[in-house]
Amino acid sequence: MLFNSYIFWLFFGVVLLLYRRLPHRGQNVMLLVASYIFYGAWDWRFLSLILISTLVDYVAAIQIGKRKDARARKVLLGISCCANLGILGFFKYFNFFAQELTHLLSAIGLEFMAPTLDIVLPVGISFYTFQTMSYTIDVYRGRTQPLRDPLDFALYVAFFPQLVAGPIERSTDLVPQIVNPRTVRASDFSEGLWLILWGLFKKVVIADNMAIIVNGLFAENPRALSGPECWIAVYAFALQIYGDFSGYSAIARGVARWMGFHLSPNFLFPYFSATPSEFWTRWHISLSSWLRDYLYIPLGGNRGGMLITCRNLLLTMVLGGLWHGAAWGFVVWGLVHGLLLVGYRLTARRSIVAQVSNLLYRRFPIGRLFDRGVADSARSGLETRDTADWKSALHRRQASGCEISGPGMQAGATLGVWRLPLALLFFHLVCVAWLFFRAEDVGQALVMLGRMFTDFQGSTLALFGISSILFFGLPILLLEFWLFVRNDDLLPARKHWAMRGMVYAYLAFMLMTFAPAENYEFIYFQF
Amino acid sequence: MNSSTSNFDATGVVERPPRPVASVFPRPSGKTLDGTLQIRSEIKAVLLTLLVLLCADVALRLAELKLSNDVRHIRSLPEIARALSSGPTPRVVFLGNSLTRFGVAPAAWTSALEELNVPKGSMAKVVPDESTMPDWYYVVRNNLIEPGREPDLLILGFALNQLTDERLQPGRLGAYFCNRQNVRELFAHDLPGLGAKCDFLMGSMSRLYGVRDEIQVRFGDAFIPGYRESVQHLNKTRLRKSAPGNLQTTGGKAHSYALLERALKLWREKGIEVVLVAMPTPYEYELDPAVAGMAQSAGVRLIDARKLAALTAEDFPDGYHMGKRAAEIYTRYLAESVVDTLREKAGAE
Numbered sequence: 087m088l089f090n091s092y093i094f095w096l097f098f099g100v101v102l103l104l105y106r107r108l109p110h111r112g113q114n115v116m117l118l119v120a121s122y123i124f125y126g127a128w129d130w131r132f133l134s135l136i137l138i139s140t141l142v143d144y145v146a147a148i149q150i151g152k153r154k155d156a157r158a159r160k161v162l163l164g165i166s167c168c169a170n171l172g173i174l175g176f177f178k179y180f181n182f183f184a185q186e187l188t189h190l191l192s193a194i195g196l197e198f199m200a201p202t203l204d205i206v207l208p209v210g211i212s213f214y215t216f217q218t219m220s221y222t223i224d225v226y227r228g229r230t231q232p233l234r235d236p237l238d239f240a241l242y243v244a245f246f247p248q249l250v251a252g253p254i255e256r257s258t259d260l261v262p263q264i265v266n267p268r269t270v271r272a273s274d275f276s277e278g279l280w281l282i283l284w285g286l287f288k289k290v291v292i293a294d295n296m297a298i299i300v301n302g303l304f305a306e307n308p309r310a311l312s313g314p315e316c317w318i319a320v321y322a323f324a325l326q327i328y329g330d331f332s333g334y335s336a337i338a339r340g341v342a343r344w345m346g347f348h349l350s351p352n353f354l355f356p357y358f359s360a361t362p363s364e365f366w367t368r369w370h371i372s373l374s375s376w377l378r379d380y381l382y383i384p385l386g387g388n389r390g391g392m393l394i395t396c397r398n399l400l401l402t403m404v405l406g407g408l409w410h411g412a413a414w415g416f417v418v419w420g421l422v423h424g425l426l427l428v429g430y431r432l433t434a435r436r437s438i439v440a441q442v443s444n445l446l447y448r449r450f451p452i453g454r455l456f457d458r459g460v461a462d463s464a465r466s467g468l469e470t471r472d473t474a475d476w477k478s479a480l481h482r483r484q485a486s487g488c489e490i491s492g493p494g495m496q497a498g499a500t501l502g503v504w505r506l507p508l509a510l511l512f513f514h515l516v517c518v519a520w521l522f523f524r525a526e527d528v529g530q531a532l533v534m535l536g537r538m539f540t541d542f543q544g545s546t547l548a549l550f551g552i553s554s555i556l557f558f559g560l561p562i563l564l565l566e567f568w569l570f571v572r573n574d575d576l577l578p579a580r581k582h583w584a585m586r587g588m589v590y591a592y593l594a595f596m597l598m599t600f601a602p603a604e605n606y607e608f609i610y611f612q613f
Numbered sequence: 614m615n616s617s618t619s620n621f622d623a624t625g626v627v628e629r630p631p632r633p634v635a636s637v638f639p640r641p642s643g644k645t646l647d648g649t650l651q652i653r654s655e656i657k658a659v660l661l662t663l664l665v666l667l668c669a670d671v672a673l674r675l676a677e678l679k680l681s682n683d684v685r686h687i688r689s690l691p692e693i694a695r696a697l698s699s700g701p702t703p704r705v706v707f708l709g710n711s712l713t714r715f716g717v718a719p720a721a722w723t724s725a726l727e728e729l730n731v732p733k734g735s736m737a738k739v740v741p742d743e744s745t746m747p748d749w750y751y752v753v754r755n756n757l758i759e760p761g762r763e764p765d766l767l768i769l770g771f772a773l774n775q776l777t778d779e780r781l782q783p784g785r786l787g788a789y790f791c792n793r794q795n796v797r798e799l800f801a802h803d804l805p806g807l808g809a810k811c812d813f814l815m816g817s818m819s820r821l822y823g824v825r826d827e828i829q830v831r832f833g834d835a836f837i838p839g840y841r842e843s844v845q846h847l848n849k850t851r852l853r854k855s856a857p858g859n860l861q862t863t864g865g866k867a868h869s870y871a872l873l874e875r876a877l878k879l880w881r882e883k884g885i886e887v888v889l890v891a892m893p894t895p896y897e898y899e900l901d902p903a904v905a906g907m908a909q910s911a912g913v914r915l916i917d918a919r920k921l922a923a924l925t926a927e928d929f930p931d932g933y934h935m936g937k938r939a940a941e942i943y944t945r946y947l948a949e950s951v952v953d954t955l956r957e958k959a960g961a962e
Contacts, residue, residue: 092811272651302847305854550843583654587661599825
């Protein structure tokens with residue numbers, strides 16, 4: 087049941103009708119049933135995995151809450167983590183590691199065929215597994231109370247708008263919204279409508295049209311592609327994956343908003359980031375903050391000196407890459423981002439660019455235009471926009487520190503006139519990383535990378551590609567730049583009705599007329 | 614540097630204050646309109662959106678007859694059917710798409726019949742662009758299957774997998790080829806799943822939606838250099854990767870021909886003689902044995918004209934459709950192939 091399918095909107099219409107007529111408790115029961123129907127529509131057999139995860143973490147959290155003995159609490163946490171990671175590992179990584187073991191042993195001359203299984207990857211397993219794990223760890227750390235009501239907890243795990251592709255909600259954010267009665271305000275409807283239309287536009291118009299270019303070019307023999315065609319392939323993929331994933335997240339937020347839930351924003355104009363640190367406060371925020379809180383910091387964060395910090399950064403990003411799937415391309419993608427963070431860590435504070443930009447920033451206020459989005463959020467959260475979403479985003483950003491977000495915000499906040507060229511440069515570095523993420527294998531990525539820097543021959547295909555990217559991508563770029571500068575992703579929902587009407591008409595027109603014939607699944611469903 | 618960042622830097626621990634479960638989640642406040650005003654404002658915005666879309670739809674409906682020869686042709690189908698029914702026998706309909714539009718030359722047909730000593734009768738071409746089996750079924754059903762209007766001979770030209778059910782375009786079907794009387798049959802047999810049904814309904818209500826493929830091509834041609842050839846190239850590359858071998862196969866999956874089967878049955882019931890023709894194209898394509906089997910069991914003749922010896926690559930100037938010389942050769946070939954049927958039909962009158 088895809089967000090960009092009629093069946094989903096029919097389903098959601100029924101859910102919304104029932105929701106409006108039920109009391110709070112009834113709403114939660116109905117939402118849980120609806121969430122299981124939503125998930126079961128893919129493959130009802132995998133409902134058992136959600137139920138196991140729910141049961142294990144519900145019991146583990148309650149027992150952790152009851153026990154005073156530190157060892158017993160640790161054992162319970164270990165059981166919960168093993169169960170969750172065990173399920174995830176089996177379904178997602180078993181075949182990968184079995185095959186790699188076979189390759190490794192044959193490389194050293196041992197004949198061994200590790201068994202591989204015909205396993206179907208349950209949709210969204212990485213998302214709900216991380217969400218339930220964060221709950222149990224938070225209970226263990228004393229940051230949240232264990233939930234007594236199994237129904238409320240089951241709904242926290244399976245809440246359908248964010249079940250299959252996030253955002254990975256923390257219990258501290260979502261659980262209060264489940265256990266307390268919710269009110270749907272008029273502004274929730276407007277903001278939800280904006281988020282849904284904008285999300286559908288990004289998915290259907292941008293991502294699915296880019297998919298035609300991406301799938302075609304990545305299906306070519308990479309040696310037959312010219313350098314500009316390789317660049318077009320990665321630019322198009324950068325747009326595709328952004329439109330696809332941020333589109334999903336926006337629709338999820340919009341759908342939840344119509345029921346009075348406020349989900350965290352998962353994307354905040356990431357391609358305007360000027361530094362690696364800033365990028366990870368803007369791209370897949372719920373995953374990057376999860377990795378920070380439950381992996382990077384437990385590994386020691388930046389407390390053990392430069393070498394340990396760099397090791398922790400690399401390890402966190404490589405594991406973050408592996409979270410996306412069992413393939414070397416994802417590992418290399420994580421490694422590239424890890425290296426960018428390490429490089430930034432090693433150079434940012436002392437760099438001439440940072441010092442000159444600070445000087446320019448003070449002298450030439452015009453540069454602040456480009457920084458407004460960052461500068462606002464780098465100041466106290468009290469001064470910024472007051473929507474719940476924005477607070478939530480700021481909460482994460484301010485709570486975030488170190489290389490996965492911290493100093494980058496400070497450096498990023500004072501980049502001034504340098505922001506534009508740095509953002510452009512960093513966007514290209516991100517694109518190089520995307521090449522490994524999307525390519526069929528690392529070999530293809532390396533060949534394409536080589537051609538990107540050694541072949542400069544234009545072609546009709548390249549001209550078509552760049553024109554398509556501009557045709558579909560320019561409106562999103564301009565609109566997002568405006569929202570970025572104004573530091574508010576819900577701004578259009580608060581503009582005059584005539585302006586809203588015209589923007590909605592443009593989005594609806596494009597949705598009606600520029601949806602490709604093929605209906606593509608959301609990319610992140612496979613993760 | 615804000616305080617939480619400092620804490621993080623110093624200790625590696627985020628000092629997020631524990632939030633009790635029962636705490637109220639932060640709600641928006643401040644710069645929002647009063648609820649009723651906001652609802653009214655939102656209703657106005659939605660109404661404006663609908664109005665703009667409605668205007669665009671009406672404008673498209675008014676302009677499409679001027680902008681598109683194909684739409685003019687589709688709109689004139691009832692007129693074509695009336696003219697044919699009042700013409701002399703044998704009445705022949707050439708059904709197909711642009712392949713048939715370019716490939717059948719009326720003058721060559723008439724002169725071939727004269728040379729073959731067959732009464733020239735009357736002929737019509739029913740050839741909406743990019744139409745396939747689902748469109749053909751409903752075009753014939755709604756325009757040619759009426760008492761007294763049935764043609765004597767229906768020559769259906771196809772290529773590739775155009776006879777399969779998979780070539781369904783529900784939006785376009787709703788926009789141009791079907792009417793309310795078809796809805797029950799469509800929903801029962803031809804529109805699989807809710808998505809296709811909704812597509813059909815949207816297409817029947819909104820012209821923007823129904824002809825979105827055409828709009829995409831027009832915009833693409835206008836704003837994106839190399840649009841058509843690049844999209845075709847990318848799609849072919851992708852298909853080659855996913856289904857190596859012949860691009861026209863389904864990669865091992867069997868095609869479905871339920872509509873063709875129903876069409877043949879209906880046309881036979883109405884006394885229409887049917888000939889299926891696998892048309893010449895500049896490249897090779899497979900002829901699914903299931904089509905031959907179905908034609909045989911329905912008592913319908915299948916002419917394999919994929920490789921006419923007289924045709925060369927130069928006879929397809931745009932790389933797909935036949936040029937004038939090819940059309941003449943192909944039309945004469947068709948006339949010679951169906952001459953017996955024509956004599957029989959002419960004699961029956």
